[in-house]
Amino acid sequence: MIFLLILSFSISAKDTPDDAGGSITINAYNIPEGTQRILLYRLAGGDTIYEEVGLISIFKGEYDDASVVDGMEYLYRGKAITEDRAYVAEIKEYISSSPEWFNKSRTSVLLLLILFWVVVLIYIQLAKKNPEGLFIRRLPPLEAMDEAVGRATEMGKPVLYVPGIEYITDAGTLASITILEMVGKKVAEYDTRIINPHFDPIVMTIAQETLKTAFSEAGRPDAFNKDDVFYLTSEQFGFAAGVDGIMHREKPGAIFLQGYFYAESLILAETGYSIGAIQIAGTNATTQLPFFVAACDYVLLGEEMFAASAYISREPRLLGSIKGADLVKSALLILIGAGVIFGTIAFIADNAGNPTYMEIFNKILEFLARAAS
Amino acid sequence: MKKRIPLVITFITGFIIIVSFFIPHRPFGQLETETLIWYAIIFAFTLIIGVDSLVRLHVRQIRRRKKGWWYSIVFFAGFFYCLTIGIISIIRTPNPFQPGTAFFYGYETILIPLQSTMFALLAFFVASASYRAFRARNIDATLLLIAAVIVMLGRVPAGYKLWHRLPAIADWIFDVLQIGAMRGILIGVALGAVAMSLRLILGIERTYLS
Amino acid sequence: MSISTSIWVWIAALLTLMVYSFLYKDNPFYRLAEHIFMGLSLGYTLTILWYNYIIPRVYEPLFLPPHQWSLIFPILLGLMTFGIFSKKYNWLIKYPLAFYVGGYAGLRIPLLLQSWIIRQVEASFLTPDKFTSVYSSINAILIFVGLVTTLIYFYFSKKREHGFGAAANVGIIFIMVAFGAAFGYTVMARISLLIGRMQFLIQEWLGIM
Numbered sequence: 001m002i003f004l005l006i007l008s009f010s011i012s013a014k015d016t017p018d019d020a021g022g023s024i025t026i027n028a029y030n031i032p033e034g035t036q037r038i039l040l041y042r043l044a045g046g047d048t049i050y051e052e053v054g055l056i057s058i059f060k061g062e063y064d065d066a067s068v069v070d071g072m073e074y075l076y077r078g079k080a081i082t083e084d085r086a087y088v089a090e091i092k093e094y095i096s097s098s099p100e101w102f103n104k105s106r107t108s109v110l111l112l113l114i115l116f117w118v119v120v121l122i123y124i125q126l127a128k129k130n131p132e133g134l135f136i137r138r139l140p141p142l143e144a145m146d147e148a149v150g151r152a153t154e155m156g157k158p159v160l161y162v163p164g165i166e167y168i169t170d171a172g173t174l175a176s177i178t179i180l181e182m183v184g185k186k187v188a189e190y191d192t193r194i195i196n197p198h199f200d201p202i203v204m205t206i207a208q209e210t211l212k213t214a215f216s217e218a219g220r221p222d223a224f225n226k227d228d229v230f231y232l233t234s235e236q237f238g239f240a241a242g243v244d245g246i247m248h249r250e251k252p253g254a255i256f257l258q259g260y261f262y263a264e265s266l267i268l269a270e271t272g273y274s275i276g277a278i279q280i281a282g283t284n285a286t287t288q289l290p291f292f293v294a295a296c297d298y299v300l301l302g303e304e305m306f307a308a309s310a311y312i313s314r315e316p317r318l319l320g321s322i323k324g325a326d327l328v329k330s331a332l333l334i335l336i337g338a339g340v341i342f343g344t345i346a347f348i349a350d351n352a353g354n355p356t357y358m359e360i361f362n363k364i365l366e367f368l369a370r371a372a373s
Numbered sequence: 374m375k376k377r378i379p380l381v382i383t384f385i386t387g388f389i390i391i392v393s394f395f396i397p398h399r400p401f402g403q404l405e406t407e408t409l410i411w412y413a414i415i416f417a418f419t420l421i422i423g424v425d426s427l428v429r430l431h432v433r434q435i436r437r438r439k440k441g442w443w444y445s446i447v448f449f450a451g452f453f454y455c456l457t458i459g460i461i462s463i464i465r466t467p468n469p470f471q472p473g474t475a476f477f478y479g480y481e482t483i484l485i486p487l488q489s490t491m492f493a494l495l496a497f498f499v500a501s502a503s504y505r506a507f508r509a510r511n512i513d514a515t516l517l518l519i520a521a522v523i524v525m526l527g528r529v530p531a532g533y534k535l536w537h538r539l540p541a542i543a544d545w546i547f548d549v550l551q552i553g554a555m556r557g558i559l560i561g562v563a564l565g566a567v568a569m570s571l572r573l574i575l576g577i578e579r580t581y582l583s
Numbered sequence: 584m585s586i587s588t589s590i591w592v593w594i595a596a597l598l599t600l601m602v603y604s605f606l607y608k609d610n611p612f613y614r615l616a617e618h619i620f621m622g623l624s625l626g627y628t629l630t631i632l633w634y635n636y637i638i639p640r641v642y643e644p645l646f647l648p649p650h651q652w653s654l655i656f657p658i659l660l661g662l663m664t665f666g667i668f669s670k671k672y673n674w675l676i677k678y679p680l681a682f683y684v685g686g687y688a689g690l691r692i693p694l695l696l697q698s699w700i701i702r703q704v705e706a707s708f709l710t711p712d713k714f715t716s717v718y719s720s721i722n723a724i725l726i727f728v729g730l731v732t733t734l735i736y737f738y739f740s741k742k743r744e745h746g747f748g749a750a751a752n753v754g755i756i757f758i759m760v761a762f763g764a765a766f767g768y769t770v771m772a773r774i775s776l777l778i779g780r781m782q783f784l785i786q787e788w789l790g791i792m
Contacts, residue, residue: 018397019397019402020397020398020399020402020403021397021398021399099397099398099399099402100397100398101396101397101398102395102396102397103394103395103396103397106394106395106693106697108701109394109395109693109696109697109701110395112696112700112701113391113692113693113696116567116568116571116696117571120568120571124577134740135740135741135742136739136740137738137739137740137741137742137743167416168581168680168683168684168687169412169683169684169687169691171565171566171569171570171691172566174569174573174578174580174581174684175565175569177580177581178578178580181580198423200419200423201419201420201421201422201423201424201426202416202419202422202664202680202683204422204423204426205419205422205664205667205676206580206581206680210580227430227433230426230427230430231422231423231424231426231427232427232621233427233621233624233625233628234420234423234624234628235488235620235624235627235628236488237487237488237491237492237620238487238488238620238621238623238624240491241487241491241602241616241617241620241621242617242620242621244605244617245609245613245614245617248608248609249441249609263492263495264491266495266498266499266502267491267494267495267498269498269502270498270501270502271498273501273505284562284565284566286555286558286559286562287765289558289762289765290517290761290762290763290765290766291499291502291766293506293517293759293762294502294503294505294506294517294762294766295502295505295506301558301737301758302558302561302562302565302737303558303561303562303564303565303737304565304737305565306565306566306568306569307565307739309578309580317572317577318572318577318578319740321568321571321572321577322568322739322740323739323740324568325564325565325567325568326738326739326740326741328564329560329561329564329734329737329738332560332700332704332734333731333734333735335704336704336707336708336727336730336731337731339707339708339709340708340709340727343708343709343710343711344709346711347711347714350711365705365708365710368701368704368705368708369705371697371701376677378678378681379677379678379680379681380681382678382681382682382685383681383682383684383685383688384685385685386681386682386685386686386689387685387686387688387689387692388689389689390685390686390689390690391689391692391693394693394694395693405690407653408686408690410640410654410657411654411656411657411660412657412683412686412687413636413640414636414640414641414654414657414658414661415657415660415661415664415679415682415683416636417632417636417637417640417641417661418661418662418664418665419661419664420628420629420632420636421632421665422664422665422667422668424625424628424629425668427621427625441614444614444615444617444618445618447615447618447619447622448618448619448621448622448625449622450619450622451618451619451620451621451622451623451625451626452622452623452625452626453622453626454622454623454626455622455623455624455625455626455627455630456626456629456630459626459627459629459630459633460630462630463630463633463634468634469630469634470634476630478591479623480627482591482592482594482595483591483594483595483598483619483623484620484623484624484627486595486598486599486783487598487599487602487616487619487620487623489776489779489780490598490599490602490603490780491602491620492776493776493777493779493780494602494603494605494606495773495776496773496774496776496777497606497777499769499770499773499774503766503770506766513755513759514759516756516759516760516763517759517760517762517763517766518763519763520759520760520761520762520763520764520766520767521763521764521766521767521770522763522767523767524763524764524766524767524768525767525770525771527767528767528768528771529771543767545722546760546764547764547768548722549722549725549726550725550729550757550760550761550764551760551761551764551765552726552729553725553726553727553728553729553730553731553733553757553761554729554730554733554754554757554758554760554761555761555765556703556706556707556726556729556730556733557729557730557731557732557733557734557736557737557754557757557758558733558737558758558761559699559703560699560700560703560704560730560734561733561734561737562699563695563696563699563700563703564700566691566695567691567692567695567696567700570688570689570691570692570695571688571692573684573685573688574685574688574689574692581680581684582677582680582681
């Protein structure tokens, strides 16, 4: 092999950005044609011999050396090996790694989060001052709750409430618990039984306390039966089998399927239909919405579940947060619209020979893409 | 006090986790991984609560000789069988999921067929749901019906035989018309979930502490 | 035709038929299969609990070197959940719950903003490469209109009047078409699940074909 120092093949090194330290990123440029592999060598400050640390990817031209120590200085050498020769490039300046205090690639997320916080807090304060001024549109599934519980009471049948098959960590499950509280109050007022099987034991314990409180607030603490709120299983189809069995044996007059569901959603909804129950579903699982829409009488579509607590309680702080979320939605629409208009202007200007706008537009896209990756 | 301290804990925990998302520097950068490990441990304890609840339910059924009480005996038979072979498998080979263990064999020959059969029930239920949905009570149901039928037929050879352009139209509905709405729903769900999470951290939403 | 002589194939086949009997109506066979299923899944859950959680995440880190004494904190929180068994101390469960719910709310917020909102917004920008032909231009505009009208449909704090109401009505059209497409897309997948079980019954159990 002939070792040749060619200026065109080069490498650069920098502290890996936006990380917790312990990593240096090496980039290779002008990789010679026919390169089979690029070996990377490292010399730690104080050492005399380079050690091999890895292979720089030929396709990406990049390698993250994650075996460095923060604060220690290093030199690097790259060797691109082709069939008949080797090309060597070196970095003359020492480089060291250090941890970052802020992940710059997530700036757009931070800006959106601050916008969200500020808008929601402002509207919560406004709502406290003027609670009558906040409007929330009709949500037919929530208005049908009364009808559903009333119908079950007339038929002398219980109400079945299924809070989905996710854990308390899921937002949809939390929303389901707030809806359970409202259903619990109605059920207590109508003096009907509510059956509440669970997939997650933590959700079960919260549901027990929630229903106990709901029954107490409705003035019927004695009517609450803790045995009707139980853990079934944490296995998906075992849970579906168990709930189907409950539907056929107990024959509820109203079924609430509220929470996060997976493939078993249609099994539950169809079984509920087959026993003639009125079904009110709601899920943040976008993949299961079509099945609930096809099989149930009323469906809360995704985001509508999260508005349920505000809708029923009309509490100013909850209404304020809904309004705040709507405003962020408007901001996103404006951002998308502005992006379309600016992109069009940039495209026209670029075609007319002025690439400045297109460069700015591409930088904005890159800024968003970095956060999204 | 019994409600105030938990609210403070919720706020502090939520806030620190959010902040750690933006700060890679130790200890913030590792907080997410550490807390997930902690949550897995807490979750393990709560499973014991769930097991207790279910066992009590079936013991009550048996004691009170309620209708169908003997099914609870079947439940315990299945439970003790699976638990016994699980314990034996852990003692013999530390990994009960290793092929060849009694636990793995029981899982493969009994539990998996039961799961697959329940899953396969969906074929019947999707047919019955389709039949009902396709009676087109209103304009919304009509749209759902038309889109579903086109996409359904477009994905099978029979659809191509019916009309050679059907698969292309099905792909167009799925790749174009569907995408915009799904993006909107996803953004809406995310905004709703973020708003709900903010309410939880700020202590406005407190149902979980009732 | 050669019927299987394996007891386990027979057990799996009988359980399959017992579950399918549910399609006719609820019956003792289905209830038997249901309770066997739930009993087995509970035993399975406990085995998973021991093998995947107690041993690697509690016992080994605490009692084997290097000892991670920081795990005593979540263990204490876990033990506090047992307060649910006592009428006097059931308020103790609120502390681990608060920690759990608060932490996951904190985890969820930036992740949703990053992967669900910013990513979707970034993908929605109409860039010049989406207008390479008349067909792609129309598609790009349709996707854009679908997104905007769907977002307008999910507005809660504004009355659906005039132009806003019309846009929301267009939004529900896109939503229903999307639901229909998603529904139609999964039908074949569901049928294939049934085919799988039928193959097991016909080929492995009855030995036909």
